Amino acid sequence: MLRNGHRKGHVVDPHGAAIAVGSFVLDDGEWFTPHEHPAHQLAWAAQGVLAVRTDGRTWVLPPSVALWIPAGVRHATGATSAALVRSPYVWPDRCPPVWNTWREPQVVPVSGLLRELIGHLAQDAAALAPEERRRAEAVVLDQLHPVSVTTVRAPVPTDPRAREVADALRANPADGRSLAQWGAVVGASARTLARAFAADTGMPFGQWRTQLRLEAAMPLLAAGATVSSVARRVGYGSPSAFVAAFRRGVGVPPGTYFGRPGQ
Structure with a gap:
């Protein structure tokens, strides 16, 4: 079970589902402290701009892209403008084996279909029958295709x-x-x-x-x-x-x- 510790959001995590979806609001400049998850996370903002920091790198994520963060990777998440975050969390033991081979964060394009499917799964658990949810989850996973982009990185010198x-x-x-x-x-x-x-x-x-x-x-x-x-x-x-x-x-x-x- 994923727990929601944010005062302005909630997590939909039905029993037996492969994908949980966390929805919450971040104010401009608001950040979560560094943390990690037992599930893979697709960090995505349906509105606004999300940023993720991990291992000395920073990703800036408009709604057109998301960041796949493998389970156990320590990271901090924040907003560079007020954001509605809607992040799927994928349980490693319930997803195709290929997704467990992504050891590093990966940028993933968010198509119109993927956007709608994430919103579909973010509904209250009782809104979807288990079989309907499983079909939607399968299409979400089928939509995840990383793109080759380089992280922009300008470290601060110590001198x-x-x-x-x-x-x-x-x-x-x-x-x-x-x-x-x-x-x-x-x-x-x-x-x-x-x-x-x-x-x-x-x-x-x-x-x-x-x-x-x-x-x-x-x-x-x-x-x-x-x-x-x-x-x-x-x-x-x-x-x-x-x-x-x-x-x-x-x-x-x-x-x-x-x-x-x-x-």
């Missing part, structure tokens, strides 16, 4: 001078100053800063800044901002340059990730 640069860029991702220019601000040479970013974040400064800009762009795009406006806000000279950077960094263009063809 105090590099951290000062990182904090300033988080506040204004469009700031285009070079490392030499930043060095004059924080009292370090460009070479020293470059070494600090590489040692502390595992990537060169230019790559780190691209990751930071994409990280800043994610919640803006998820909130419905246009590619053109987001490109300007995070420091790209043109929408095409931003789309190209997003595709390289994430693996798909923004329109595909956020379910808005044509962007």
Whole structure:
């Protein structure tokens, strides 16, 4: 049995079902503390934008995508805008063996059919006959197909001078100053800063800044901002340059990730 510890939600977990569904509301900026589940979770927001942090990675999840979190994987879940979360939980011993082979979190597209099926299973347990629920559960599991996307990740450096640069860029991702220019601000040479970013974040400064800009762009795009406006806000000279950077960094263009063809 899954327990609901959230004051603004509930869990539908009928006896013998393969899938339970938790429904709850998260306010903008509200997070659950790190935790894990005995069941696989499909973290998804029917409305708003969900975020999941695990193992040093962060996923931003608009309603067009969900994150499969294998049972036992420790994670924290929150909202970057007010969200109606509707998460299926799949019991490992009641699902096809293939789903138990996913050892790492996987991004899954949420089609219109999957959205409706999750809502169908979120009804009160008495609303569906056991056989009707089993048929719906089977179709849900058939709809889960991971897409190849890369997590956007911009770790914070530990070197105090590099951290000062990182904090300033988080506040204004469009700031285009070079490392030499930043060095004059924080009292370090460009070479020293470059070494600090590489040692502390595992990537060169230019790559780190691209990751930071994409990280800043994610919640803006998820909130419905246009590619053109987001490109300007995070420091790209043109929408095409931003789309190209997003595709390289994430693996798909923004329109595909956020379910808005044509962007």
